Amino acid sequence: MITSSQKHMLxxxxxxxxxxxxxxLVIPMLCILIPIGRFLSHQQRRRDxxxxxxxxxxxxxxxxxxxxxxxxxxYDSHLLVWTPSYYNRAWEVPWHIQRFHLFxxxxxxxxxxxxxWSLLNFDIFQYYFDxxxxxxxxxxxxxLLLLKLAGKKIVISLYGSDVMVPKMHAYGDLDFYTLxxxxxxxxxxxxxxxxxxxxxxxxxxYADCIISSVPxxxxxxxxxxxxxxVTIDTKEWDLVPWKLRSKVRVVHAANHRTNxxxxxxxxxxxxLEAEGYPLELVVVEKKPREExxxxxxxxxxxxxxxxxxxxxxxxxxxxxxxxxxxxxLREDILEHHPWMVxxxxxxxxxxxxxxxxxxLLNDPDRRRKLGQAGRAYVEKYHSLEAIGxxxxxxxxxxxxxxxxxxxxxxxxxxxxxx
Numbered sequence: 418m419i420t421s422s423q424k425h426m427l428x429x430x431x432x433x434x435x436x437x438x439x440x441x442l443v444i445p446m447l448c449i450l451i452p453i454g455r456f457l458s459h460q461q462r463r464r465d466x467x468x469x470x471x472x473x474x475x476x477x478x479x480x481x482x483x484x485x486x487x488x489x490x491x492y493d494s495h496l497l498v499w500t501p502s503y504y505n506r507a508w509e510v511p512w513h514i515q516r517f518h519l520f521x522x523x524x525x526x527x528x529x530x531x532x533x534w535s536l537l538n539f540d541i542f543q544y545y546f547d548x549x550x551x552x553x554x555x556x557x558x559x560x561l562l563l564l565k566l567a568g569k570k571i572v573i574s575l576y577g578s579d580v581m582v583p584k585m586h587a588y589g590d591l592d593f594y595t596l597x598x599x600x601x602x603x604x605x606x607x608x609x610x611x612x613x614x615x616x617x618x619x620x621x622x623y624a625d626c627i628i629s630s631v632p633x634x635x636x637x638x639x640x641x642x643x644x645x646x647v648t649i650d651t652k653e654w655d656l657v658p659w660k661l662r663s664k665v666r667v668v669h670a671a672n673h674r675t676n677x678x679x680x681x682x683x684x685x686x687x688x689l690e691a692e693g694y695p696l697e698l699v700v701v702e703k704k705p706r707e708e709x710x711x712x713x714x715x716x717x718x719x720x721x722x723x724x725x726x727x728x729x730x731x732x733x734x735x736x737x738x739x740x741x742x743x744x745x746l747r748e749d750i751l752e753h754h755p756w757m758v759x760x761x762x763x764x765x766x767x768x769x770x771x772x773x774x775x776x777l778l779n780d781p782d783r784r785r786k787l788g789q790a791g792r793a794y795v796e797k798y799h800s801l802e803a804i805g806x807x808x809x810x811x812x813x814x815x816x817x818x819x820x821x822x823x824x825x826x827x828x829x830x831x832x833x834x835x
Contacts, residue, residue: 426608433553435524436528439529440556447533457537470492473550486805486808497550498511499548532551540569542571545573545579558619564623577597578604585632587724597675627641631747632727644807644824645799651801654737656738668718670731672703676724677723681770688771695778714738721762727746732744737791737792743763743777744764
């Protein structure tokens with residue numbers, strides 16, 4: 418019987434084989450368009466015109482928000498989507514990509530055409546370590562090299578799975594990779610690990626700026642900036658008026674049950690409820706974002722994760738709504754991200770969750786103050802304005818040679834060149 422891993426391998430071979438059929442057309446076009454793209458980017462810089470930014474090609478909400486953040490600083494910034502995700506709302510991904518992305522992926526030609534088009538229309542490419550434009554084609558290992566030949570600048574950040582290999586320190590002696598494999602067995606194979614390591618190696622060789630954070634910095638050897646790039650629109654995720662009720666609603670999003678410590682969350686909450694503490698646990702899993710947002714808005718306490726060492730999009734969204742957030746923050750987090758001394762997240766792990774939760778249950782005023790502090794923290798470090806300033810200093814350094822690459826840009830930085 419064919420295993421799931423073997424099915425994936427067979428499918429990938431088929432995609433690569435079909436993509437190879439287009440090489441007689443694609444190679445001559447690359448030979449023509451690479452020098453043209455290089456010339457156009459050179460002219461853009463020589464005329465002191467802002468670089469044009471392309472994000473691609475995995476449609477996470479964070480990526481869409483970052484294009485909006487760039488536009489606030491005057492950049493022509495766009496997201497090219499080839500790989501939608503279940504996080505997406507309908508307006509974030511073109512309808513034909515939602516319906517036919519597997520077909521486009523199989524035939525290969527649309528990806529080639531998109532890449533050729535981008536050589537002429539963009540100057541800085543904001544990528545993840547994987548799922549780039551030529552993913553699943555025979556040229557996927559050469560994409561970053563081709564961009565460098567075309568005179569483009571490359572910025573690489575991560576979303577998690579794209580750098581998922583062993584030796585990421587999590588809570589206690591746990592390896593974050595091992596936890597993730599329990600949720601996603603396909604990542605446990607040697608083929609997966611080898612491909613991820615090749616992706617990391619290529620990014621390390623060709624990227625002009627690599628951005629990483631805890632716990633992923635354990636496996637990214639070249640890092641120019643240590644910072645989370647989680648971005649949200651604080652107008653969309655608005656502050657929810659605080660309310661006091663007799664039964665405290667605790668919300669936990671469990672899309673990745675093992676690596677988030679969901680079993681420990683459920684056990685602690687059930688034990689406290691059985692002991693008479695006034696709480697109810699709501700576990701959110703595989704919900705559309707609009708529905709999940711309504712559940713988060715009605716929460717009193719958020720438990721983000723207990724194992725990985727840092728919070729993600731879920732935690733940022735809930736802090737923006739004024740909710741107190743519990744999460745495990747790795748012991749060395751201030752060493753790598755010193756500004757997080759301002760972070761109001763309550764640090765807890767499976768061994769301390771019960772105590773931290775009881776403290777919050779017994780102190781409504783502290784919950785209210787933590788929620789207010791969380792909103793202020795998100796506005797300062799994760800809003801469109803904050804991440805726009807962060808990306809702006811990267812672009813100005815790479816494009817105009819100004820300043821240096823830093824996790825906390827000067828907020829008085831001038832508006833980009835018009």
